Amino acid sequence: xxxxxxxxxxxxxxxxxxxxxxxxxxxxxxxxxxxxxxxxxxxxxxxxxxxxxxxxxxxxxxxxxxxxxxxxxxxxxxxxxxxxxxxxxxxxxxxxxxxxxxxxxxxxxxxxxxxxxxxxxxxxxxxxxxxxxxxxxxxxxxxxxxxxxxxxxxxxxxxxxxxxxxxxxxxxxxxxxxxxxxxxxxxxxxxxxxxxxxxxxxxxxxxxxxxxxxxxxxxxxxxxxxxxxxxxxxxxxxxxxxxxxxxxxxxxxxx
Amino acid sequence: xxxxxxxxxxxxxxxxxxxxxxxxxxxxxxxxxxxxxxxxxxxxxxxxxxxxxxxxxxxxxxxxxxxxxxxxxxxxxxxxxxxxxxxxxxxxxxxxxxxxxxxxxxxxxxxxxxxxxxxxxxxxxxxxxxxxxxxxxxxxxxxxxxxxxxxxxxxxxxxxxxxxxxxxxxxxxxxxxxxxxxxxxxxxxxxxxxxx
Numbered sequence: 290x291x292x293x294x295x296x297x298x299x300x301x302x303x304x305x306x307x308x309x310x311x312x313x314x315x316x317x318x319x320x321x322x323x324x325x326x327x328x329x330x331x332x333x334x335x336x337x338x339x340x341x342x343x344x345x346x347x348x349x350x351x352x353x354x355x356x357x358x359x360x361x362x363x364x365x366x367x368x369x370x371x372x373x374x375x376x377x378x379x380x381x382x383x384x385x386x387x388x389x390x391x392x393x394x395x396x397x398x399x400x401x402x403x404x405x406x407x408x409x410x411x412x413x414x415x416x417x418x419x420x421x422x423x424x425x426x427x428x429x430x431x432x433x434x435x436x437x438x439x440x441x442x443x444x445x446x447x448x449x450x451x452x453x454x455x456x457x458x459x460x461x462x463x464x465x466x467x468x469x470x471x472x473x474x475x476x477x478x479x480x481x482x483x484x485x486x487x488x489x490x491x492x493x494x495x496x497x498x499x500x501x502x503x504x505x506x507x508x509x510x511x512x513x514x515x516x517x518x519x520x521x522x523x524x525x526x527x528x529x530x531x532x533x534x535x536x537x538x539x540x541x542x543x544x
Numbered sequence: 545x546x547x548x549x550x551x552x553x554x555x556x557x558x559x560x561x562x563x564x565x566x567x568x569x570x571x572x573x574x575x576x577x578x579x580x581x582x583x584x585x586x587x588x589x590x591x592x593x594x595x596x597x598x599x600x601x602x603x604x605x606x607x608x609x610x611x612x613x614x615x616x617x618x619x620x621x622x623x624x625x626x627x628x629x630x631x632x633x634x635x636x637x638x639x640x641x642x643x644x645x646x647x648x649x650x651x652x653x654x655x656x657x658x659x660x661x662x663x664x665x666x667x668x669x670x671x672x673x674x675x676x677x678x679x680x681x682x683x684x685x686x687x688x689x690x691x692x693x694x695x696x697x698x699x700x701x702x703x704x705x706x707x708x709x710x711x712x713x714x715x716x717x718x719x720x721x722x723x724x725x726x727x728x729x730x731x732x733x734x735x736x737x738x739x740x
Contacts, residue, residue: 349698417602419599419611419612419616419619420610420611420612421608421609421610421611421622422609422611444616446599446600446616447600448596448597448600448632450594450596450635453592453593477597477616479597479615479616479617479718479719481595481597481617481648481685481718481719481721482648482684482685482718483615483617483718485615485616485617513592513593513594513595513721514591514593514595516595517595517596517597517600517617517719517721518595518597519597519599519600519616521616
């Protein structure tokens with residue numbers, strides 16, 4: 290009888306200790322290397338000495354004070370102003386698009402192991418030339434880029450990083466084109482040892498101004514252990530009659 | 545000593561240990577830092593990689609000129625001070641751990657290029673976390689020592705840098721690859737507890 294009572298006490302205490310241990314693990318994750326509070330207490334350069342402790346600002350967890358909403362629509366922040374007539378890219382779509390979830394058949398067995406679409410969307414003016422002999426400008430809004438000098442065979446590029454193991458399905462090119470030439474965008478992989486592979490490409494079409502074109506389906510699973518990925522654009526035309534307004538990569542995550 | 549007396553002593557001893565545990569907490573037994581370290585040691589994913597082509601870096605100073613190797617993967621400096629630097633933003637998942645930096649290069653020069661990771665605290669402070677150099681004129685890839693830095697994007701921005709130390713295509717940056725791990729220490733806990 291005595292043993293039974295002792296056993297019951299022991300079991301109860303083990304249970305309580307287990308709960309306490311779990312609470313300890315949840316409540317105390319490893320501390321970050323340098324806490325913001327510690328950093329903010331260190332001497333700050335002139336103008337930054339008033340920085341508050343962590344949690345006191347709207348962009349920090351735990352903040353409960355008033356929030357001032359952004360009121361910079363229309364481009365006041367850059368002073369550049371918006372486009373006189375903003376482009377309605379959706380107006381170019383007269384039917385469901387294969388790089389949008391609404392355009393994919395529900396019974397498409399090829400997507401069952403993958404998530405809905407995610408997008409990496411890059412503004413044209415974020416790209417830079419691979420060669421410093423090339424000069425460039427933007428359309429005034431800062432969204433569309435065009436080449437102003439240098440060989441039209443040169444290339445503008447930007448690093449492409451999407452979640453490891455995800456699948457690139459499509460590349461969409463947004464452009465302004467009143468030229469008789471066509472620009473081209475593509476995705477390249479480099480193995481850092483001299484190997485290169487252009488995975489997919491898409492060209493601007495016609496000369497009617499703003500437009501968007503979609504690449505064929507790719508279905509490439511990214512592998513950053515072996516390759517780096519780059520977005521490229523070649524204008525094939527100098528001047529603002531050929532502009533790169535954006536590149537959008539449609540990808541899926543493994544389910 | 546009778547068997548029941550032995551059992552009673554064992555049980556009493558166990559009770560005393562449990563009371564100590566409950567009053568002082570697990571940290572008092574192993575030390576909280578030790579527990580954290582132990583959790584970290586077993587709580588990291590396999591390697592992930594942030595892999596950038598050399599030609600996606602750009603100079604920090606507009607006085608520099610640069611070109612590429614023709615296929616577009618490797619970059620080299622054509623003019624300007626060889627003390628200047630090419631860089632690119634490094635965007636790793638918050639809380640992940642940077643373990644290594646690998647430099648891919650082409651080097652037939654007598655000079656040595658160097659690459660490194662820098663963190664800036666946006667208030668004038670910076671730390672060069674790890675570095676690696678091109679070695680000699682034969683190799684094409686070198687690996688940094690182990691770093692083990694946990695990414696803190698609340699306080700820091702991270703940048704990849706490269707300095708050619710040489711003009712011309714005899715010294716090319718072909719790529720930089722950061723090997724990092726993601727923390728998986730708490731993924732076994734129920735969702736409600738993880739978010740508690």
